Amino acid sequence: MNKKISIIGVPMDLGQTRRGVDMGPSVIRYAGVVERLKNIGYEVEDRGDIEIGRPSELDVKNEDNLKDLDVVVKANQDLADGLTDVMNEGNFPLVLGGDHSIAIGTLAGVADKYENLGVIWYDAHGDLNTGETSPSGNIHGMPLSVSLGIGHPSLTEIGGYAPKIKPENIVIVGARSLDEGERKLIKEKGIKVYTMHEIDRMGMSQVMEEAIEHVSKNTDGVHLSLDLDALDPHDAPGVGTPVIGGPSYRETHLAMEMLAEKGIITSAEFVEVNPILDTKNQTAIAAVGLVGSLFGEKLL
Numbered sequence: 001m002n003k004k005i006s007i008i009g010v011p012m013d014l015g016q017t018r019r020g021v022d023m024g025p026s027v028i029r030y031a032g033v034v035e036r037l038k039n040i041g042y043e044v045e046d047r048g049d050i051e052i053g054r055p056s057e058l059d060v061k062n063e064d065n066l067k068d069l070d071v072v073v074k075a076n077q078d079l080a081d082g083l084t085d086v087m088n089e090g091n092f093p094l095v096l097g098g099d100h101s102i103a104i105g106t107l108a109g110v111a112d113k114y115e116n117l118g119v120i121w122y123d124a125h126g127d128l129n130t131g132e133t134s135p136s137g138n139i140h141g142m143p144l145s146v147s148l149g150i151g152h153p154s155l156t157e158i159g160g161y162a163p164k165i166k167p168e169n170i171v172i173v174g175a176r177s178l179d180e181g182e183r184k185l186i187k188e189k190g191i192k193v194y195t196m197h198e199i200d201r202m203g204m205s206q207v208m209e210e211a212i213e214h215v216s217k218n219t220d221g222v223h224l225s226l227d228l229d230a231l232d233p234h235d236a237p238g239v240g241t242p243v244i245g246g247p248s249y250r251e252t253h254l255a256m257e258m259l260a261e262k263g264i265i266t267s268a269e270f271v272e273v274n275p276i277l278d279t280k281n282q283t284a285i286a287a288v289g290l291v292g293s294l295f296g297e298k299l300l
């Protein structure tokens with residue numbers, strides 16, 4: 001893996017409605033992410049946080065069932081620009097959220113450099129809604145569809161091009177909560193999904209072997225988008241949309257180690273840590289443990 005890592009924090013919470021996830025980047029830093037990576041032998045540059053605007057009263061118009069659309073668009077455009085700089089410098093981009101709507105900007109910045117970017121979407125959810133299908137109007141439930149070029153043009157056109165990724169280059173791991181429209185889109189586009197059923201049946205090891213093979217085929221880079229709510233809420237309670245019955249910290253740790261072994265990941269983001277809902281920063285500490293294993297940390 002690239003020896004120079006650039007960290008960008010995105011204190012975004014307007015992609016959903018549980019306050020507190022804007023503090024995610026700080027608490028992941030407090031849990032020691034920079035020190036952890038330096039100990040493994042990486043050079044780490046912390047580029048600080050993207051500025052998130054606050055909605056003006058006029059702005060809270062929930063246009064087309066897309067809550068706080070204008071502010072989410074602006075922040076993601078700024079994030080995409082920040083990532084373009086990191087990519088141009090040749091560093092490994094590590095993005096800390098913030099709610100999952102920030103994957104729109106991350107992918108806009110990263111995918112520009114890859115003709116065929118693979119994506120591992122490690123999440124309890126599909127995040128494949130649009131304004132039309134979303135039950136909540138929360139944009140954090142839409143970043144994967146937006147990156148496929150499906151959704152409101154002010155979201156899909158962030159970065160000035162669309163789509164960012166192709167359905168055949170995506171694999172979703174850990175899904176156990178999908179809305180009607182998301183199921184439809186998965187079938188229509190033939191997106192590869194390892195739900196909890198497959199993880200129970202085959203075990204994480206086999207699932208990751210297949211997932212890695214799937215995203216390595218015909219791709220020139222692979223992005224990992226890890227939503228902490230993928231983990232079972234027992235191990236990651238500090239998230240806004242928890243769903244019982246997820247993979248454990250250990251299973252997720254193994255998934256990260258397998259990615260490290262193959263050395264396929266070229267960018268990553270860790271999102272949805274909400275300290276208000278957490279217990280003693282447990283979820284941020286878990287996130288940093290997973291970052292460590294993703295970057296090849298070994299006990300012996």
Ligand SMILES: NC(=[NH2+])NCCC[C@H](N)C(=O)O
Nearest residue numbers: 100125129136138140141241
């Ligand atoms: N990134 C997330 N945590 N997304 C949760 C999405 C929940 C639900 N499917 C929605 O669209 O509202």
Ligand SMILES: [Mn+2]
Nearest residue numbers: 124125227229
């Ligand atoms: Mn999720």
Ligand SMILES: [Mn+2]
Nearest residue numbers: 100123127227
């Ligand atoms: Mn998500």
